[in-house]
Amino acid sequence: MTPTGNVLGSTPRRADAWEKVSGRAEYVDDLSIPGLWFGGTLRSAVPRGRLRGISRRESFDWSRVVVVTASDLPGPNEVAMVRSDHPILAADAVNFVGQPLALVAAPDRQTLAAALGALVPDVEEAPAVLTLEEAQEGRTVIWGADNVLAAYVLGDEEDAVAEAFSRADRIVEGTYTTGYQEHLYLEPQGMVALPREDGGVEVTGSLQCPYYVHRALQRALGLEDHRIAVRQAVTGGGFGGKEDYPSVLAIHAALLARASGRPVKMVLGRNEDLRFSTKRHPSVVRHRTGVRSDGTLCAAEVDVLFDGGAYTTMSPVVLSRGALHALGAYRVPRARVTARALATNTPPNGAFRGFGAPQTIFAVERHMDLIARELGISPLEVRRRNLLRRGDRLPCGQILTEEPGASLVLERAQALAKYETRHGTLRKEGRGLGLSLFIHGGGFTGSGEEKIDGRVAVEIGAGGRVEILASSTEMGQGAATVLPQIGAQALGLPLDRIFHPAPATDRVPDSGPTVASRTVMVVGRILVGACEDLAAKVARRLEEAAGLPEGSVTWREGTFRGPGFPEKSFEGVLDQWKDRLQGLRGEGRYAPFPDLHWDDDAYRGDAYKDYSWGANVVEVAVDPDRHTLTLCAVTAVVEIGRAVHPLLAEGQVAGGTLQALGYGGMEDLRIDDRGRYLQDRLSTYSIPTALDAPDLVVEIAEIPSPRGPFGAKGLGELPINGGAPALASAVEDATGVFISTIPITGERLFAHRRDGLSDEPS
Amino acid sequence: MLNEEDRRITGTFSVNGRSRSWSFSPEATLLHVLRDHGHTEVKNGCEEGECGACLVLLDGKPVPSCQVFAATARDREITTVRALGTIHAPHPIQEAFVEVGAVQCGFCTPGIVLATAALLRENPNPSDEDIIHALDGQKCRCTGYVKIIEAVRLAARRGRHE
Numbered sequence: 001m002t003p004t005g006n007v008l009g010s011t012p013r014r015a016d017a018w019e020k021v022s023g024r025a026e027y028v029d030d031l032s033i034p035g036l037w038f039g040g041t042l043r044s045a046v047p048r049g050r051l052r053g054i055s056r057r058e059s060f061d062w063s064r065v066v067v068v069t070a071s072d073l074p075g076p077n078e079v080a081m082v083r084s085d086h087p088i089l090a091a092d093a094v095n096f097v098g099q100p101l102a103l104v105a106a107p108d109r110q111t112l113a114a115a116l117g118a119l120v121p122d123v124e125e126a127p128a129v130l131t132l133e134e135a136q137e138g139r140t141v142i143w144g145a146d147n148v149l150a151a152y153v154l155g156d157e158e159d160a161v162a163e164a165f166s167r168a169d170r171i172v173e174g175t176y177t178t179g180y181q182e183h184l185y186l187e188p189q190g191m192v193a194l195p196r197e198d199g200g201v202e203v204t205g206s207l208q209c210p211y212y213v214h215r216a217l218q219r220a221l222g223l224e225d226h227r228i229a230v231r232q233a234v235t236g237g238g239f240g241g242k243e244d245y246p247s248v249l250a251i252h253a254a255l256l257a258r259a260s261g262r263p264v265k266m267v268l269g270r271n272e273d274l275r276f277s278t279k280r281h282p283s284v285v286r287h288r289t290g291v292r293s294d295g296t297l298c299a300a301e302v303d304v305l306f307d308g309g310a311y312t313t314m315s316p317v318v319l320s321r322g323a324l325h326a327l328g329a330y331r332v333p334r335a336r337v338t339a340r341a342l343a344t345n346t347p348p349n350g351a352f353r354g355f356g357a358p359q360t361i362f363a364v365e366r367h368m369d370l371i372a373r374e375l376g377i378s379p380l381e382v383r384r385r386n387l388l389r390r391g392d393r394l395p396c397g398q399i400l401t402e403e404p405g406a407s408l409v410l411e412r413a414q415a416l417a418k419y420e421t422r423h424g425t426l427r428k429e430g431r432g433l434g435l436s437l438f439i440h441g442g443g444f445t446g447s448g449e450e451k452i453d454g455r456v457a458v459e460i461g462a463g464g465r466v467e468i469l470a471s472s473t474e475m476g477q478g479a480a481t482v483l484p485q486i487g488a489q490a491l492g493l494p495l496d497r498i499f500h501p502a503p504a505t506d507r508v509p510d511s512g513p514t515v516a517s518r519t520v521m522v523v524g525r526i527l528v529g530a531c532e533d534l535a536a537k538v539a540r541r542l543e544e545a546a547g548l549p550e551g552s553v554t555w556r557e558g559t560f561r562g563p564g565f566p567e568k569s570f571e572g573v574l575d576q577w578k579d580r581l582q583g584l585r586g587e588g589r590y591a592p593f594p595d596l597h598w599d600d601d602a603y604r605g606d607a608y609k610d611y612s613w614g615a616n617v618v619e620v621a622v623d624p625d626r627h628t629l630t631l632c633a634v635t636a637v638v639e640i641g642r643a644v645h646p647l648l649a650e651g652q653v654a655g656g657t658l659q660a661l662g663y664g665g666m667e668d669l670r671i672d673d674r675g676r677y678l679q680d681r682l683s684t685y686s687i688p689t690a691l692d693a694p695d696l697v698v699e700i701a702e703i704p705s706p707r708g709p710f711g712a713k714g715l716g717e718l719p720i721n722g723g724a725p726a727l728a729s730a731v732e733d734a735t736g737v738f739i740s741t742i743p744i745t746g747e748r749l750f751a752h753r754r755d756g757l758s759d760e761p762s
Numbered sequence: 763m764l765n766e767e768d769r770r771i772t773g774t775f776s777v778n779g780r781s782r783s784w785s786f787s788p789e790a791t792l793l794h795v796l797r798d799h800g801h802t803e804v805k806n807g808c809e810e811g812e813c814g815a816c817l818v819l820l821d822g823k824p825v826p827s828c829q830v831f832a833a834t835a836r837d838r839e840i841t842t843v844r845a846l847g848t849i850h851a852p853h854p855i856q857e858a859f860v861e862v863g864a865v866q867c868g869f870c871t872p873g874i875v876l877a878t879a880a881l882l883r884e885n886p887n888p889s890d891e892d893i894i895h896a897l898d899g900q901k902c903r904c905t906g907y908v909k910i911i912e913a914v915r916l917a918a919r920r921g922r923h924e
Binding site for chain 1: 766797800802803804805806809810812813815842843844846847848849852856859860861862863865866867868869870871872875893894895897898899900901902903904905906907908909910911913
């Protein structure tokens with residue numbers, strides 16, 4: 001890898017800035033498509049049962065619309081994802097309120113609503129499982145033999161852990177509970193499908209992962225690869241919410257487009273989106289830890305339970321990441337983690353920024369505070385004594401061969417916020433300070449990246465501009481700006497000579513999904529390989545043109561050199577030869593690291609290529625009468641290897657931190673006795689506004705990593721891991737009440753103060 | 763029962779300084795009528811007046827267009843973000859948003875830019891508290907509001923020095 005440009009680390013304007021700030025950016029609902037019909041979904045009103053049939057009221061003129069039911073499907077009735085248990089439309093079993101039963105397309109919205117109202121499902125209701133407790137009891141089995149969607153055991157053998165416990169001075173136990181969270185991307189889910197004359201289909205939508213949608217369509221419609229094209233429209237936020245759910249919506253829209261022979265749009269209203277799209281998995285995490293009296297950890301057992309909802313979706317993968325992050329940023333000599341995701345008759349939960357880690361990091365961070373509390377040492381000190389250092393071993397067996405950023409971010413955050421001197425001193429003012437230290441693995445877990453085997457191409461286009469062909473999507477995080485920066489750096493090009501347009505599967509290779517904090521670290525590295533390939537091909541062309549033998553022109557440090565050949569930059573070559581080089585294409589492919597290994601069966605090895613680190617200090621004020629929280633000041637320090645675009649990186653950290661504080665403090669989402677979300681509107685599901693937002697200080701630290709391009713590691717998810725536990729810790733500092741459940745709503749804080757673990761005088 | 767066509771009403775609107783005559787159903791909100799006539803810069807984020815993505819200026823005052831019946835906006839001045847500058851001459855507020863990194867997914871941006879324009883017209887020298895209150899109806903999930911508030915401060919500062 002040859003660092004040639006000076007674009008990396010600079011802060012150019014976003015590639016999509018003007019179109020967004022001017023209102024010209026076209027999101028899927030903004031596309032003008034002649035002859036467009038509107039699609040809608042008939043949904044189950046019962047949480048569990050058997051669909052006996054769907055009758056059509058005779059008063060409605062059915063010739064005006066098309067209706068699709070499970071019996072009309074051209075292929076297998078499954079939304080291809082991790083497993084094939086998720087039906088496109090219920091054929092027989094119904095497993096959650098809102099499950100799609102039939103689809104309707106109509107020429108206008110009024111006719112669509114009338115048709116949906118004229119379809120009458122007949123569902124024989126059966127007993128439902130709505131909570132993790134019921135799923136665990138297993139008296140009613142709704143999935144597999146035991147309601148278990150996924151299970152993992154990782155870490156050391158039981159005997160070794162028991163032996164380590166015997167050396168502890170004290171055992172500390174705690175149980176931690178987290179609720180649902182809705183992504184609340186500002187742009188709701190949406191998809192448009194166009195039938196093609198060759199029987200194929202073209203789908204454009206708000207989505208993170210074009211090839212996930214592509215493969216789901218291929219499976220559902222039984223179409224050959226080349227008869228499907230999936231294009232990304234401008235996407236108004238994802239946060240994981242547009243990772244798996246768009247496959248469902250795309251299949252539905254495509255079925256209606258094929259049935260009607262017309263373009264069909266399905267855009268969810270906010271209420272429909274809140275009720276039926278995926279959420280963050282609720283969790284219960286139990287910790288049992290052996291500690292020495294000086295606060296060092298000897299042994300740990302962690303049990304993780306996630307509520308997966310009615311079908312598998314991404315639950316095994318989310319659970320896996322949750323389990324691998326269960327001991328956070330700490331060194332535990334012997335540890336064992338057991339983890340299960342259970343099925344309930346609620347809408348399927350899915351991918352959400354952090355992907356299981358926010359739940360388990362909340363638990364371990366609170367547990368570290370509990371250990372500190374029981375031993376009478378400070379939360380800062382207990383972290384200092386146990387944080388991961390170079391050479392330490394993670395529970396999965398991975399040895400940290402690079403310097404971890406844990407100590408750096410912890411000390412910097414505590415210094416910026418003056419935690420050490422101020423913690424424990426603010427209670428009389430009704431305030432408190434809380435601290436968290438956290439970790440996030442970049443890229444797919446285990447051998448995931450090797451299986452994805454991502455590809456990126458770069459192509460010289462008209463006018464000598466280089467186009468990046470990658471399936472990574474811009475959803476607000478800045479991919480359309482930072483990938484060109486990485487390419488420009490690799491080629492020594494000015495940024496205006498390279499661009500990354502929104503991907504379409506008939507144009508770009510599969511670089512893998514835009515998830516798992518992998519776009520910069522993993523796709524960016526593949527992109528550098530593609531750039532090097534392009535430079536090598538340009539060198540061959542230069543040799544041919546000059547009649548030089550192969551190998552005489554080289555590309556090094558941003559310059560083409562050869563005998564009797566004037567030195568040229570990539571830009572100089574493009575300027576001079578753009579027409580002759582047009583169409584030349586460099587290709588890159590994921591290159592495994594020979595020194596990293598993962599054993600899927602043993603669930604052991606190098607779980608992630610590298611880790612990013614973060615620390616938060618939250619200062620909160622607690623209203624003693626109303627039990628409400630006010631965020632005063634928040635400090636967020638992250639170590640991400642190298643910031644490609646520091647301004648965008650700060651934006652990611654600030655946004656993710658506030659999303660985490662919403663998760664911890666105010667985003668209260670519960671279900672009723674039918675498994676329906678009680679907070680299904682924006683007026684009842686509250687996310688932080690400018691008024692709720694604290695003074696937020698963001699600092700980015702850099703310890704360049706050998707695993708990412710120019711030293712860069714993952715960033716997107718990291719900031720969501722630490723806000724909730726730091727907030728809970730701050731509430732503890734302010735009130736003396738130990739909080740083990742989020743969100744910390746007023747009523748919950750009141751109950752905690754009444755019943756919970758407290759050092760308040762009673 | 764009257765059919766949909768018979769029930770439609772017509773009205774004249776002044777949108778970004780241009781007079782437009784549209785027919786629409788009496789229940790239609792201003793949001794839908796604007797979007798149905800090509801003003802897709804007005805975004806539909808919740809349809810209950812909570813997110814601010816559909817904000818327009820009605821006679822200069824910021825309102826969520828999903829909470830206004832189109833019929834009541836007839837013969838009034840409607841301003842959308844399209845009125846605010848061109849790619850060659852962006853409005854200073856737009857410049858500030860781009861410059862400080864206040865734009866991420868962009869879906870909330872047109873509403874927030876307009877809310878800022880309304881604020882700075884009324885109060886060219888807003889305190890941070892004024893800014894926060896002016897933006898309180900505008901939800902954003904990407905930025906944590908830090909850079910948005912910075913952008914408003916910058917636009918205000920530049921506006922005063924013009």
